[in-house]
Amino acid sequence: MKTMNFVISFLKYSLSFVIVLGLWEAYARYGGLNELFLPRPSKIGDKLYNLFFKFEIIEQGTIYWHFFATLAQMSIGFCYGIIIGNTLAIIAAFNETFRRYIAPYAVVFNVTPGIAVLPLIIAWFGFGWESKIALATLVCFFPPFINTLTGLLKKNDEAIELFQTIGATHSQYFWKQQLPNALPEIFAGLKLAITTALLGTIVAQFGSATEGVGILMQRFAFRLDMAGSFASLVTMAIMGLLVFTIAEVLDRRIVFWRDTKGLERVSRKKQRKLSSND
Amino acid sequence: MAATAKKKVKNSSFGQTVIDGKNVTKIFGETVTALEGADFNIRAGEFISLVGPSGCGKSTLLRLVAGLIEKTSGDLTVNNEVVTKPRTDIGMMFQKAVLLDWRTAIENVLLPSEIQHRITQDDKNKAMASLDLVGLKGFEFHFPKQLSGGMQQRVALARLIQTGANIMLMDEPFGALDEFTRERLNIELERIVGELKATTLFVTHNIQEAIFLADRVLVMTPRPGRIAKIIDVDFDRPRDISIQTSRDFNIIVEEVRDTLGGH
Numbered sequence: 001m002k003t004m005n006f007v008i009s010f011l012k013y014s015l016s017f018v019i020v021l022g023l024w025e026a027y028a029r030y031g032g033l034n035e036l037f038l039p040r041p042s043k044i045g046d047k048l049y050n051l052f053f054k055f056e057i058i059e060q061g062t063i064y065w066h067f068f069a070t071l072a073q074m075s076i077g078f079c080y081g082i083i084i085g086n087t088l089a090i091i092a093a094f095n096e097t098f099r100r101y102i103a104p105y106a107v108v109f110n111v112t113p114g115i116a117v118l119p120l121i122i123a124w125f126g127f128g129w130e131s132k133i134a135l136a137t138l139v140c141f142f143p144p145f146i147n148t149l150t151g152l153l154k155k156n157d158e159a160i161e162l163f164q165t166i167g168a169t170h171s172q173y174f175w176k177q178q179l180p181n182a183l184p185e186i187f188a189g190l191k192l193a194i195t196t197a198l199l200g201t202i203v204a205q206f207g208s209a210t211e212g213v214g215i216l217m218q219r220f221a222f223r224l225d226m227a228g229s230f231a232s233l234v235t236m237a238i239m240g241l242l243v244f245t246i247a248e249v250l251d252r253r254i255v256f257w258r259d260t261k262g263l264e265r266v267s268r269k270k271q272r273k274l275s276s277n278d
Numbered sequence: 279m280a281a282t283a284k285k286k287v288k289n290s291s292f293g294q295t296v297i298d299g300k301n302v303t304k305i306f307g308e309t310v311t312a313l314e315g316a317d318f319n320i321r322a323g324e325f326i327s328l329v330g331p332s333g334c335g336k337s338t339l340l341r342l343v344a345g346l347i348e349k350t351s352g353d354l355t356v357n358n359e360v361v362t363k364p365r366t367d368i369g370m371m372f373q374k375a376v377l378l379d380w381r382t383a384i385e386n387v388l389l390p391s392e393i394q395h396r397i398t399q400d401d402k403n404k405a406m407a408s409l410d411l412v413g414l415k416g417f418e419f420h421f422p423k424q425l426s427g428g429m430q431q432r433v434a435l436a437r438l439i440q441t442g443a444n445i446m447l448m449d450e451p452f453g454a455l456d457e458f459t460r461e462r463l464n465i466e467l468e469r470i471v472g473e474l475k476a477t478t479l480f481v482t483h484n485i486q487e488a489i490f491l492a493d494r495v496l497v498m499t500p501r502p503g504r505i506a507k508i509i510d511v512d513f514d515r516p517r518d519i520s521i522q523t524s525r526d527f528n529i530i531v532e533e534v535r536d537t538l539g540g541h
Contacts, residue, residue: 158376161346165370166390166441176389180380257379263421270382271419 039227047231059219061211067235069211070201073129074243077136078197082190084137085144092145093152106146114139115203122207132204132212139200140193147189151182184258187251194243202236213239292493293322296445296477297343302352304338311502312338315352318496318505322444325471325478327488327495329534335503336481336496340447343479344370356445366394369443373450375430377422383409383433384418390441401440408436411470428459435467439474446471446478453482464490465519472515485534486522495530497537507537 021041027033028040035043050056051063058066092099118135125131156177163173205214213235220228256262297320304313313335320326328336341347342354345364354361356368369390377386384405391401409418412432422430431451438446452460464487471478471491482488488495492511499506511530513521521527 158372158374161341161344161370162372162376163393164346164364165344165366165368166393167364167366168393172393176392177378180378183380257421257423260423263424267382267419267421267424274419 036224036226039230043227044230044234047227048234051231051235058216059210063213063216063235066211066213066216067239069129070198070205070213071239071243073132073204073212074136074197074201077133077201078140078194080133080137081140081193081197082144085141085189085193086148086186088141089145089148089152092149099149106142110142110146114142115200118204118207121204127208131207132201132209135204136197136200140197143192143196144186144189147185147192148182151185152178154181154185156181183255187247187255191244191247191251194247195240198236198240198243292324295319296322296357297479298353298355298358299339299343300353302339302342302354303350304335304342304347305350313342314502314504316503316505318508320477320479322477323475325480325491325493327492328479328481328498329483329485329488329495330498330503330506330538331483331500333503334498334500336498337449338503339498340370340449340479340481343445344368344447366390366441367443368445368447369438369441371431371434371438371446371448371451373453375422375427375434377430377433377437379422382419382421383414383425383436386422386433387436387440390437405436405440408439409433411439411473412436413466426459428455428463431455431463435470439470444474444476446476448478448480450481450483452487453484460484460487461519467491468515468517485531489527489530489534490517490519490522495534497534499538507533509533509537 025041055062092102121131121135125134159177163177202214205212206218209215213232217229217232220232252262256266299316299318302313302316305311316339328339330336342349345361387405387408388397388401391397412435414432452463468491480491489511495509495511496505497507509530
């Protein structure tokens, strides 16, 4: 019954998608659209097919090479970003002086558009991978910082008293209560960071690059190859969806206690584990 | 019936003094006197209710005994030792259950053991027994969010039992629950505490609840927080909920009301 419902709703969504594409295609074929602005879906599809299955070479590489180069730059930038953001957040959570002094910088930093410093980044790090990683790091460290800090500072006086009365040390309180209690916020920060890291990477590729989906997009647009540009855009969307889905799945797995389904799943699992031990 | 229910409990049926307060005063900041000149003497195995309106210092008194806050002046000893910091032979329960959402009921109950040492099979068996004692058999692997408010407080009580503390401090533990649940939990608490023979300090603003559970009721009045009167409650244990309608019970209710009424 459940799978049946899923199939039906899947069909409904697919149908509406096909209708939109069909109308778009039909309108373009009757000459309603200037294809220098908006290419018809079949042309974008063709281009995607060529890129992904005919291994068309652009700038010394197939789309797979550009895809994974971007993914790698983004991932490294993301890792640096969350390490910096979370480290700062933990220091700020425990040191009030540090927190007070860092606050104004954090505000200024947050309102400054990070991608605007690209020229500086290129001047410092050059045209290679370093500048992509650096910009990704720069634009993505703030969400983890502010979210983790908020999570760690969540007020919980009674939990503190409870841990005191059972004789817990500060570090036991941190590992058993404060950190797990902050996990929902920490993961919200990571999800924001992963998409901003992708943004930073692609924008840095616009600045200067020999590989990456950002450079694909730019080359196609300069040649007025609109189908190519849109195919690059679709590729970026796929990449965004991919990394976001990974983050979402991890979030659901780790912060399982947020929704009823997760609670039921883990509860059943623990019960089974006990009965198999017996 | 009321006459048979009432039977004098000799003071000697309790052990020696475990909590001793003389002229205990707590002033927050410079001017806020939360508790003034409190004298009290609690013996092993006694159940003491602290009753009074908000701001009468009943929670302050509890936290002083727990070692969570420091007194401003006076003498306060637990088992003949001056209270300076929290100690593991004193356990506490709060208005909120304060359960860790990411841990099952049994994992929450095991927390105090885990803080002290590596979990052993003995600890697990004890946790199962504690949950059984509070009527949660079969719910060991439920998460707090899958339990009702009353059941969450039962888990908190099981966790308190798990600590093995022989002094239990309870800060309005059933204050957020509906009347029916509260009544049932009172009856069970009376039974459980009787079985464990623990010394209990129970804070509440519900007069009936205070009297039903207690061997003695400390009636407290606000601004500044003071112990206005200590009233003996001499009903046999285990107690039946029907004593609440008895004449003797209502005489004590009146006495508490009169004490509070003057303030």
